[in-house]
Amino acid sequence: MSDPDQALAPAERAAEACQAIDAILCAARGFEQLEPWRQALRDSLEAGLPARPRAQALQRLGLVALLRDGDVAAAGQHLAQALEQLDAADPNELLLRALAGIADSLAGRLVRADVRLSDAELGSRAAGLPAPARCWLEIALALNRLLRGDGAGALELLAGTGDAMSDPGPAELLRLELALYAAALLGCREQVTALSARLALLLFPLRLTLLEAGRHFVLGVAALRQGDALRALVHAEECASAGSRAGAGLAGLLAGLLQAQALADLQRADEARSLLQQLGPDWGRLGLSLLAAMGRFELARLEAQAGELDRARQALATARTLLPLGEPLASPHRGPDSLLELERRLEGGPAPASSAQAHVRIHTLGEFVVEIRGRRLYDRDWKGQRTKSLLLALIHEGGYKVPAERLSDLLWPDSDGDQAQQNLKVALHRLRRLGCAPGEAPVNWIHVRHGQVSLARSLCWVDTQAGCN
Secondary structure, eight states: OOOOOTTSOHHHHHHHHHHHHHHHHHHTOOGGGHHHHHHHHHHHHHHOOOHHHHHHHHHHHHHHIIIIIOOHHHHHHHHHHHHHTSOTTSTHHHHHHHHHHHHHHHTTOHHHHHHHHHHHHHHHTSTTOOHHHHHHHHHHHHHHHHHTTOHHHHHHHTTTTTTTOSSOOHHHHHHHHHHHHHHHHHTOHHHHHHHHHHHHHHHGGGTOHHHHHHHHHHHHHHHHHTTOHHHHHHHHHHHHHHHHHHTOHHHHHHHHHHHHHHHHHTTOHHHHHHHHHHHHHHHHHTTOHHHHHHHHHHHHHHHHHTTOHHHHHHHHHHHHHTSOTTOOOOOGGGOTTHHHHHHHHHHSSOOOSSGGGOSEEEEOSSSOEEEETTEEOOGGGSSSHHHHHHHHHHHHTTSSSEEHHHHHHHHOTTSOHHHHHHHHHHHHHHHHTTTOOTTOOOOOOEEEETTEEEEOTTTEEETTTTSOO
């Protein structure tokens, strides 16, 4: 397709560019041709466009940013701006919500995306909404569930995908890939084999290179879950290669995580660690917070396997900070119990045999002294008197599995329950960060699980307890 016609009026030039971009994206290859059309849309936006053409231009800019550049941050901004141009009655509004949900999910905002997509799905049941928009909404919801580790929920949503599919478009093929992904996460080998064969038969004649990259990615995940790390590595490399041929940067960024996971399982720890450290800044810069967090989780596993438990704890703490506040850390490729197993390994080590071996040393007999990483805390280091009072109360109550409600009642007896709990969360956050330099990830030496607060036994030494109980 030829370059944009600069002589056209802004609205006509934008329409031409949108049509050209749609054709390239539907071909799932040749993304290197997108740049002049993207620039044409930028020029048209600067020249001024009515609301609906403006939304259409921003939508294409979001898709190009996501697929060509892997830039989720830019994609999310473009799609949010596009939504601002439309009212809820516009038939394209639902499609934009679906695409924004995909960007939110990859950015690690899984809970927010789930709420918004679920609301949109309820609205999609109204009569008269276009089928393509409903299809993309199901794709976005299924992807969200997969990234949260809910393979069964995704597969239920995608039930019937691939049946009697003789002339599928990209959206239908992507639904089939997501169904394959769900089967891989669930360990359904027969279903993986059947769906993979069906997908290959549909893809090969069409030469949809980006979707072929996606097929290799999902098959690599299936191999990883089945314990075949070498096969997973080969699929990861094929995914990256196909993505490069398509000119789609997102494929390479996804393949990098799978490649590092396969290398780790092949006991090629140095290569895996190097790759994760190389990709981490790229994931962060592009807003791929979910991949960045999963990458840090993999680093934590590598450090734990090497016996570097403090480094593993720091990597795990960093993984959590990379996600938006309140979002759970998940690694669906590793299975639902992988995080719990790592946490148990990091917490289950023996208590320090002496104060010299502890990350945190606490003396309560006589003068109250706390040392973190060998450095004593003075009054100026405490983040408020309540922070010190919290630690004292936790130790007084035994230091292990102390009900959070008990601590909040002790420290804030005059506050209502919700306010006291919020105060406790703030104090716990400040307590964990004691002794941290600016920008340094805290070591998680205080745990909160199932409404109970504990000092990490493998990290703490308290004189009255000779190690945390």
